[in-house]
Amino acid sequence: MQIEVDPLSAVPIYQQIRDRIIEAVASGRLAPGDQLSSVRALAVAFGINVATVAKAYDALRQEGVIRTNQKSGSVVARGPGSGPASAAFIDQWMPRLTTLLAEAVAQGLPPGAIIARTRTVLDQFADPKDSRP
Amino acid sequence: MQIEVDPLSAVPIYQQIRDRIIEAVASGRLAPGDQLSSVRALAVAFGINVATVAKAYDALRQEGVIRTNQKSGSVVARGPGSGPASAAFIDQWMPRLTTLLAEAVAQGLPPGAIIARTRTVLDQFADPKDSRP
Amino acid sequence: MQIEVDPLSAVPIYQQIRDRIIEAVASGRLAPGDQLSSVRALAVAFGINVATVAKAYDALRQEGVIRTNQKSGSVVARGPGSGPASAAFIDQWMPRLTTLLAEAVAQGLPPGAIIARTRTVLDQFADPKDSRP
Amino acid sequence: MQIEVDPLSAVPIYQQIRDRIIEAVASGRLAPGDQLSSVRALAVAFGINVATVAKAYDALRQEGVIRTNQKSGSVVARGPGSGPASAAFIDQWMPRLTTLLAEAVAQGLPPGAIIARTRTVLDQFADPKDSRP
DNA sequence: GTGGTCTAGACCACA
DNA sequence: GTGGTCTAGACCACC
Numbered sequence: 001m002q003i004e005v006d007p008l009s010a011v012p013i014y015q016q017i018r019d020r021i022i023e024a025v026a027s028g029r030l031a032p033g034d035q036l037s038s039v040r041a042l043a044v045a046f047g048i049n050v051a052t053v054a055k056a057y058d059a060l061r062q063e064g065v066i067r068t069n070q071k072s073g074s075v076v077a078r079g080p081g082s083g084p085a086s087a088a089f090i091d092q093w094m095p096r097l098t099t100l101l102a103e104a105v106a107q108g109l110p111p112g113a114i115i116a117r118t119r120t121v122l123d124q125f126a127d128p129k130d131s132r133p
Numbered sequence: 134m135q136i137e138v139d140p141l142s143a144v145p146i147y148q149q150i151r152d153r154i155i156e157a158v159a160s161g162r163l164a165p166g167d168q169l170s171s172v173r174a175l176a177v178a179f180g181i182n183v184a185t186v187a188k189a190y191d192a193l194r195q196e197g198v199i200r201t202n203q204k205s206g207s208v209v210a211r212g213p214g215s216g217p218a219s220a221a222f223i224d225q226w227m228p229r230l231t232t233l234l235a236e237a238v239a240q241g242l243p244p245g246a247i248i249a250r251t252r253t254v255l256d257q258f259a260d261p262k263d264s265r266p
Numbered sequence: 267m268q269i270e271v272d273p274l275s276a277v278p279i280y281q282q283i284r285d286r287i288i289e290a291v292a293s294g295r296l297a298p299g300d301q302l303s304s305v306r307a308l309a310v311a312f313g314i315n316v317a318t319v320a321k322a323y324d325a326l327r328q329e330g331v332i333r334t335n336q337k338s339g340s341v342v343a344r345g346p347g348s349g350p351a352s353a354a355f356i357d358q359w360m361p362r363l364t365t366l367l368a369e370a371v372a373q374g375l376p377p378g379a380i381i382a383r384t385r386t387v388l389d390q391f392a393d394p395k396d397s398r399p
Numbered sequence: 400m401q402i403e404v405d406p407l408s409a410v411p412i413y414q415q416i417r418d419r420i421i422e423a424v425a426s427g428r429l430a431p432g433d434q435l436s437s438v439r440a441l442a443v444a445f446g447i448n449v450a451t452v453a454k455a456y457d458a459l460r461q462e463g464v465i466r467t468n469q470k471s472g473s474v475v476a477r478g479p480g481s482g483p484a485s486a487a488f489i490d491q492w493m494p495r496l497t498t499l500l501a502e503a504v505a506q507g508l509p510p511g512a513i514i515a516r517t518r519t520v521l522d523q524f525a526d527p528k529d530s531r532p
Numbered sequence: 533g534t535g536g537t538c539t540a541g542a543c544c545a546c547a
Numbered sequence: 548g549t550g551g552t553c554t555a556g557a558c559c560a561c562c
Contacts, residue, residue, distance in 0.1 A: 012536080013537080013538080014537080019235075022235045023235040026234070026235035026239045038549065039551095040548095048538080048539085049538060049540070049541095050550095051538075051540095051552095052539085057550085062328055065239055068550070069406065069409055070411065071548085071549060072549075073550075074550085078239065078240075078241070079239065080239065081241065084241050085240040086240070088352070093240075097233060097250065097251070098156065099152045101159070101251065101258070102155045102159035102160075102258065103196075104218065104226055105158075106158040106159045106198055106212065106213070107197075107198075108214065110214075111258070114251070114255060115248070117230065118247070119248065121227075121230060121234050122234060122248070125235065140335065141333050141343075145561060146561085146562080147561080147562090184562070185562060188562090280552080280553090285498045288498065292502075292504035293501070304535080305534085315555070316535095317538095317554080318553060318554085320535075323535085330506075335535085336536080338534075340534095340535085344507065346505070347507065349507050351506040351507040352506070359502065359503060359508075363499060363516065364520050365421070365422065366496060366499055367520050368421045368422040368425035368426075368524065369492065370484065371479050371521070371524045372424040372464055372478060373464075373485070374477060374478075374480065374484045375484040375489070376480075380517070381514070381517060381521070383493065383496065384496070384513070384514060387496060388500060388504070388510040391500070391504045391510070411545080412547075413547085450547070454546090
C-alpha cells in the first residue's frame with residue numbers, strides 16, 4: 001500500500017488517507033480480506049500522529065469499507081461488486097456529483113469530454129482481479 | 134437568481150453560495166454577461182453576513198467564473214462553451230473526480246449506473262439557451 | 267442539559283455523553299431544533315478534554331441525531347417520531363437487544379417482569395411535548 | 400453446544416462467547432446442571448487462545464451463571480426460573496436497557512414496535528424444557 | 533464565539 | 548503485537 005499524504009494540503013490528512021484507501025479499494029489494489037497497515041505503522045511511515053490515522057480508519061469503518069478487530073487489525077470488508085450501494089449513500093453522493101460536474105461545465109469542459117474522462121477513471125477501477133498479482 | 138442556503142448544513146455557507154452559483158452557470162440559468170446580485174443584496178436576502186457572501190464571490194472570482202468591477206458590480210464571466218477549460222483547472226479537478234467515483238465504486242455502485250447518473254446530471258446542464266426566459 | 271459522567275466507569279467517557287444525550291432526546295428533554303452545549307462548555311463543565319466531547323458529538327452526528335455547523339454549534343436533528351428508523355439501524359440494534367434480554371432471563375427475571383420494565387422505560391420516553399415547559 | 404464466533408467482529412471474542420452462552424442459557428438450550436465444554440476443548444474448536452475462553456468463563460462465573468470446580472469442570476448454575484434476579488443485577492441492567500431503548504426511540508422506532516420486538520425475542524427464550532432433546 | 537484538526541505522549545484492553 | 552481512549556495544548560476555518 002504505497003500512498004502519499006500532503007501535510008500542506010487544505011484537505012485534512014486523515015481524509016487524504018481515507019481517500020487513498022477508498023481509491024485503492026475501488027481499483028482492486030486492495031481487495032476484500034486484505035490486511036491494512038496498522039495505525040502505528042502508517043503513522044510512523046507518514047510522520048504523523050497515530051490518532052490521525054485512527055481517525056481515517058474510523059471513517060472507513062463507518063462507511064463499511066473496512067472491519068477492525070483488536071487482534072488482527074483492520075481488513076478490507078467490501079469492494080467493487082460486494083453488494084449494492086445503499087440508498088443513503090446515493091442520497092449524499094448525488095449532490096456532490098452534481099456540484100463537481102457543474103464546476104467542469106462552468107469552466108467550459110464539454111459534456112462529451114466529461115463523460116470520456118469519467119469512463120477513463122472508471123476503466124482504471126474495472127477488472128479488479130486483473131490488476132492483482 | 135433564486136438560490137437557497139441551509140444554515141444548518143455542515144457545508145460552509147459561503148461554499149453553498151459558490152456551489153449554487155456554479156450550478157446556475159452550468160445549467161445556463163446564469164449566462165456570461167449576466168449581472169449578479171450585489172453582495173449586500175444577497176446578504177440581506179439570506180439574512181447572513183456580508184463578509185460571507187463576499188467570500189463566496191471571492192472564490193468565484195479566483196476561479197474565473199465571475200468578474201467584478203467597482204461600478205457595475207459582478208457579472209458572469211464564463212459559462213458552458215465559453216472557451217476551453219484551463220489545464221490548471223483540469224489538474225485539480227481530475228483527482229477530485231477520481232475520489233468521488235472511487236467512493237461510489239467502493240460502495241458497490243456499478244460503473245454503468247455511475248455513467249448513467251453522470252449523463253442525467255449533464256443533461257440538466259445542456260441546452261443553456263433553451264432554459265432561459 | 268444536566269448530565270453526569272463517571273470517569274472511572276468502564277464505559278468510555280465519550281460514549282457516556284453520547285448515551286445521556288440520546289436518552290435526553292428520546293425522553294423529549296431535548297427536542298429537534300434545541301441547541302446543545304458547545305464542546306468547550308461541556309468539556310470544562312465535566313473537567314474533561316475538548317476532543318473527548320467532540321468525539322461524542324461526532325458519533326451523534328453520524329447517527330443523525332444532531333447537526334453541527336460552525337457558526338451556531340450543534341442542534342438536535344431528530345427525535346421520537348421524526349421519520350422511521352432505518353433498516354440498517356434495526357439490523358445492528360436487534361442482536362444487542364437479544365443479548366441484553368438474554369442476560370435478564372438467564373438471571374431469573376421473568377418475561378412478564380421484563381416486559382413491564384420495558385414499558386416503564388418507554389413510558390418515560392412518551393409524550394415528549396408534555397415534559398417540556 | 401454449537402456456538403459461533405466471528406473473529407472479524409469488533410466485539411471481543413471472549414465477550415462473544417459469553418454472550419452466546421448466556422443466550423443458550425436463556426433459551427434453555429443449556430439448563431442448570433448442564434456440563435459446559437472444557438476451556439481447552441472450546442479453544443481448540445474455535446482455533447483461539449485458551450486464555451480467551453478462560454476469560455469468558457471467568458465473566459460468566461462472576462455473573463453467577465456458571466460454577467466451576469477443579470474436578471468436574473464448569474456447569475450451568477442459573478437459568479430461567481432458578482430463583483429471583485438479584486437487586487445488584489437489576490441495578491446495573493436497567494440503565495443499559497434504558498440506553499438501548501432510548502437509541503431505538505431516538506431513531507424513530509415507535510414504542511409499540513419496540514414492545515413487539517421485545518416480545519418476539521422473549522418468546523424465543525420461553526418454554527425452555529420444550530426446546531430440549 | 534463556534535467546531536475541526538493535529539501533535540506528543542500516556543494508559544488500557546484484547547489476544 | 549493490535550486498536551481504543553484520553554489529556555493538554557496548539558492552530559485554523561467559519562461567521
